[in-house]
Amino acid sequence: MKPAEFDRWVRTELDAVEEALTAWVPDNAPAGLGQAMRYGVLDGGKRVRPLLVLAASQAVGGLYEAALRAACAVELIHAYSLIHDDMPCMDDDVLRRGKPTVHVQFGEAQAMLAGDAMQALAFEVLTPGEADSAHFPGGPGVPPVLQARLCALLARAAGHAGMAGGQAIDLASIGLPLDEHVLRDMHHRKTGALLQASVLMGAATGSTSDAEWAALSDYGDALGLAFQVVDDILDVTQASETLGKTAGKDLHHNKPTYVTVLGLEAARRHAAELRDKAQAALARSGLANAAWLSLLADKVVEREH
Amino acid sequence: MKPAEFDRWVRTELDAVEEALTAWVPDNAPAGLGQAMRYGVLDGGKRVRPLLVLAASQAVGGLYEAALRAACAVELIHAYSLIHDDMPCMDDDVLRRGKPTVHVQFGEAQAMLAGDAMQALAFEVLTPGEADSAHFPGGPGVPPVLQARLCALLARAAGHAGMAGGQAIDLASIGLPLDEHVLRDMHHRKTGALLQASVLMGAATGSTSDAEWAALSDYGDALGLAFQVVDDILDVTQASETLGKTAGKDLHHNKPTYVTVLGLEAARRHAAELRDKAQAALARSGLANAAWLSLLADKVVEREH
Numbered sequence: 032m033k034p035a036e037f038d039r040w041v042r043t044e045l046d047a048v049e050e051a052l053t054a055w056v057p058d059n060a061p062a063g064l065g066q067a068m069r070y071g072v073l074d075g076g077k078r079v080r081p082l083l084v085l086a087a088s089q090a091v092g093g094l095y096e097a098a099l100r101a102a103c104a105v106e107l108i109h110a111y112s113l114i115h116d117d118m119p120c121m122d123d124d125v126l127r128r129g130k131p132t133v134h135v136q137f138g139e140a141q142a143m144l145a146g147d148a149m150q151a152l153a154f155e156v157l158t159p160g161e162a163d164s165a166h167f168p169g170g171p172g173v174p175p176v177l178q179a180r181l182c183a184l185l186a187r188a189a190g191h192a193g194m195a196g197g198q199a200i201d202l203a204s205i206g207l208p209l210d211e212h213v214l215r216d217m218h219h220r221k222t223g224a225l226l227q228a229s230v231l232m233g234a235a236t237g238s239t240s241d242a243e244w245a246a247l248s249d250y251g252d253a254l255g256l257a258f259q260v261v262d263d264i265l266d267v268t269q270a271s272e273t274l275g276k277t278a279g280k281d282l283h284h285n286k287p288t289y290v291t292v293l294g295l296e297a298a299r300r301h302a303a304e305l306r307d308k309a310q311a312a313l314a315r316s317g318l319a320n321a322a323w324l325s326l327l328a329d330k331v332v333e334r335e336h
Numbered sequence: 337m338k339p340a341e342f343d344r345w346v347r348t349e350l351d352a353v354e355e356a357l358t359a360w361v362p363d364n365a366p367a368g369l370g371q372a373m374r375y376g377v378l379d380g381g382k383r384v385r386p387l388l389v390l391a392a393s394q395a396v397g398g399l400y401e402a403a404l405r406a407a408c409a410v411e412l413i414h415a416y417s418l419i420h421d422d423m424p425c426m427d428d429d430v431l432r433r434g435k436p437t438v439h440v441q442f443g444e445a446q447a448m449l450a451g452d453a454m455q456a457l458a459f460e461v462l463t464p465g466e467a468d469s470a471h472f473p474g475g476p477g478v479p480p481v482l483q484a485r486l487c488a489l490l491a492r493a494a495g496h497a498g499m500a501g502g503q504a505i506d507l508a509s510i511g512l513p514l515d516e517h518v519l520r521d522m523h524h525r526k527t528g529a530l531l532q533a534s535v536l537m538g539a540a541t542g543s544t545s546d547a548e549w550a551a552l553s554d555y556g557d558a559l560g561l562a563f564q565v566v567d568d569i570l571d572v573t574q575a576s577e578t579l580g581k582t583a584g585k586d587l588h589h590n591k592p593t594y595v596t597v598l599g600l601e602a603a604r605r606h607a608a609e610l611r612d613k614a615q616a617a618l619a620r621s622g623l624a625n626a627a628w629l630s631l632l633a634d635k636v637v638e639r640e641h
Contacts, residue, residue: 060496061525062508068496115452120423120444139425140507143448144500147420150455151495158488178484183463190456191365191373195449202445203367220366 037326041082044102048081049073051103054166055156060148067137067145068152072110075128075275079258079331080105080229086323087233087247090316094177094236096167101181101232104153108189109225111149114142116198122284129275150189157181180235188228197221201286209287215256222262223255230254230324246316250309250324257305258331263288264298265336273336306332342631346387349407353386354378356408359471360461365453372442372450373457377415380433380580384563384636385410385534391628392538392552395621399482399541401472406486406537409458413494414530416454419447421503427589434580455494462486485540493533502526506591514592520561527567528560535559535629551621555614555629562610563636568593569603570641578641611637 052073057065081102088098117124117132118139125135134142157178164172173181187193197220204217230251234244263281267290271278281288289298309328313321357378362370386407393403422429422437423444430440439447462483469477478486492498502525509522535556539549568586572595576583586593594603614633618626 057496060504061501061521062504064496064501064504112452115448118425118448120448141504143420143423143425144504144507146452147417147455147494148496148500150452151491151498151500154459154487154491155495158484158491160488175481175484179463179480179487182459182484182487183465186456186459186463189452190460191362191369191453193456195453195456196366196369199365199367199369199446199449202449216366 034326037323040323044082044085045078047099048078048085048102048106051099052106055103056107056149056152063137063141064144064148067133067141068149070130070136071114071133071142071145072107072149075130076106076110077334077336078106079327080109080226082327083226083229083251083254083324084233086321086327087230088236089233090247090318090321090324091234091237091239091243092320093233094171094173096164096170097173097177097181097236098233100156100159100173101185101229101236104156104181104185105225105229105232107149107153107156108185108194111146111153112189112194112198114146114149118142121198121202122280124277124280126271126277127275129272153185153189154182157185177235181232184228184232184235188224193220193224193228194222197224204287206285207287209292211292214287214289214292218256218259219252222259223252226255226258227251243316243318246312247318249312250316250328253305253309253312254328254331257302257309257328260289260298260302260305261332261334263290264295264302265334266290267295269336275336302332338627339631342628345628349387349390350383352404353383353390353407353411356404357411360408361412361454361457368442368446369449369453372438372446373454375435375441376419376438376447376450377412377454380435381411381415382639382641383411384632385414385531387632388531388534388556388559388629389538391626391632392535393541394538395552395623395626395629396539396542396544396548397625398538399476399478401469401475402478402482402486402541403538405461405464405478406490406534406541409461409486409490410530410534410537412454412458412461413490413499416451416458417494417499417503419451419454423447426503426507427585429582429585431576431582432580434577458490458494459487462490482540486537489533489537489540493529498525498529498533499527502529509592511590512592514597516597519592519594519597523561523564524557527564528557531560531563532556548621548623551617552623554617555621555633558610558614558617559633559636562607562614562633565594565603565607565610566637566639568595569600569607570639571595572600574641580641607637 056069084102085098114133118134197217200217230247234247266281306328361374389407390403419438423439502522505522535552539552571586611633
C-alpha cells in the first residue's frame with residue numbers, strides 16, 4: 032500500500048476524467064441543454080465510480096480508452112440519477128455537490144431533459160466511431176465487441192433491475208418499517224448495482240478468468256453495499272457543508288436507513304465487515320495489480336463526506 | 337404495391353412487436369415500476385418506428401431478431417419520451433394513446449422513473465447475451481458488432497443532438513415567432529432523428545452499399561419531417577378522440593408549428609412534397625424489396641391520427 036502514490040494516481044485519473052467529460056458533454060447542445068448537462072456533471076462529486084472503473088481496468092491490464100469512456104459513462108448515469116432524484120416530484124432537494132440543484136438553477140423541464148440526454152450520452156460515449164477515437168492517437172479504439180459488452184453491463188445496472196428499480200423501492204418505502212433484508216435489496220439495486228457495474232466494466236476492458244471475474248464481482252457487491260451503509264451513517268453524523276448535499280434528509284423524509292434499522296454503532300461495524308469482505312474477495316482474485324482497488328475500498332469506508 | 341398484403345404484413349409485425357415488448361418489459365420490476373413501464377408502452381400507439389425498422393430490415397435482407405430488438409428499442413425510447421413530455425413540468429398533458437397519461441395514473445415520481453428505466457431497457461434489449469436470445473432458436477443471435485452499431489445509432493438519435501435536444505428547443509420556443517428554418521431544425525431533432533434512426537437501424541441489420549445507406553438515410557430524413565408536418569396538421573384538424581391525445585395543444589401552448597408558420601394549405605403541400613422526396617430517395621436506393629417502406633411513406637402522410 033503506497034498512500035502517496037495512490038493520491039497521485041487519483042489526481043491524475045480524476046484530471047483525465049474531468050478533461051474527457053469536458054470534451055464529451057456538449058457545450059453547444061441547443062437552448063441551454065448543454066449548460067444544464069455540464070452543470071450537472073462537471074466539476075463536482077467524489078467520482079468514486081470512475082475511479083473504480085479505472086482501478087479495475089488497471090488491475091486486469093485493460094484498454095485505457097475503453098476504461099476512460101466507461102468511467103465517464105458511469106459518472107454520466109450517476110449524475111443524471113442525482114438530477115432526477117433531486118427534482119420536486121422525488122426528493123425535492125435544493126443542494127447537491129455544494130451547489131444549487133439543476134432544477135433550481137435551470138428549471139424542472141430543463142433538468143428532466145438534461146438527465147434524459149445524459150443517459151443517452153453515456154451510451155454515445157461507450158460506442159465511439161473511428162472518428163470519435165481520433166484523439167487517442169495510435170490506440171486500438173474500442174473494439175465493437177467490447178462496446179456492446181460495456182453497454183450491456185451499464186444498461187442493466189441503470190435500469191429496472193438496478194438503479195431505477197432501487198429508486199422505485201425507495202419511493203415506496205417512505206415511512207415503512209423495512210427490515211434489513213428489504214433495505215439491503217433496495218440498496219443493492221439503487222447504489223450497489225452501478226458501483227458493482229463500475230468494477231465489472233473496468234474488468235471487461237481487459238481479460239479475466241472466470242474466477243477473477245467472480246472475485247471482482249463479489250468485491251464490487253460488498254463495496255457497493257459498504258458505500259451505502261457509510262452514506263447512511265454520514266447522513267446523520269455530518270453537516271450539509273461537509274457533505275455538499277442536504278444532511279439529515281433521510282430522517283427528514285422518514286426513509287429507512289441502515290442507521291434507523293441497525294443503530295449507529297451496528298451500522299459502523301457492518302460497514303467495516305463489508306470492507307473486509309471486499310478485501311477478502313480482492314485477495315481471492317489473485318490479481319497482482321489490485322492495490323488501487325484495495326485502497327479504494329478503505330477510502331469508501333473511511334470517508335467523511 | 338399490394339395494399340392487402342401490406343396490411344397483413346403490418347398486422348403480423350405489430351403482433352410480433354407487441355409480443356416481444358410484453359416479454360421484455362418486466363412485469364416484476366419492484367414497487368409498481370414494471371406496471372408503469374408496461375402501461376406506458378404496451379397496447380397503444382401507431383408503432384410507426386418499429387414498422388420502419390422492420391421494413392428497412394426486410395429491404396436489406398437483415399437479421400430478424402436484431403430487427404425485432406431494434407424495433408422494440410426505438411419504441412421504448414419513443415414511449416419514454418412521451419411519458420416525460422406529458423409531465424406537469426413539460427406539456428402537462430392528461431391524455432395519451434386514448435388513456436390517462438402515466439403520471440396521472442401512477443404519480444409523477446413513478447412516471448419519471450418509468451421513463452428513465454425504459455431508456456435503459458432500450459439498450460438492454462439491444463445487447464442480448466446468449467441466454468437472452470434463447471427464444472429465437474437456431475438463430476444467429478445478434479452479433480456484438482451489430483449490437484454496438486445499433487446502440488450507437490439509437491443513443492445519438494435519442495440524446496442532445498437528437499430527440500432531447502429538439503425538446504429543449506421546443507421548450508425554449510414557446511410563444512416565439514420561429515421561422516421555418518428554426519422550426520425545421522427543432523423537428524429534425526425532436527421527431528426526425530428517431531424516425532430516421534429507425535430506418536438506419538433496420539438497414540444496419542443487413543448489408544448495404546454506401547449508396548443504399550445514403551439513400552435510406554435521405555428517405556428517413558424526408559419521412560421524419562413529413563411525419564411532423566402531418567402531426568402539426570392533425571393537431572388542428574382532428575378531435576382528441578381521433579388522435580388519442582389532446583388535440584389543439586400546440587395552439588393552446590402557443591407553440592410554433594408548420595401550420596402556424598406556413599398556413600394549413602401550404603403545410604399540406606409541404607407534407608406531400610416531403611413524401612415525394614422520400615419516395616424518390618427510395619427509388620434511388622435501387623433496393624428491390626422496398627415496397628413496405630414506400631407504402632409506409634404514403635401512410636405517414638395520409639394518416640388521420
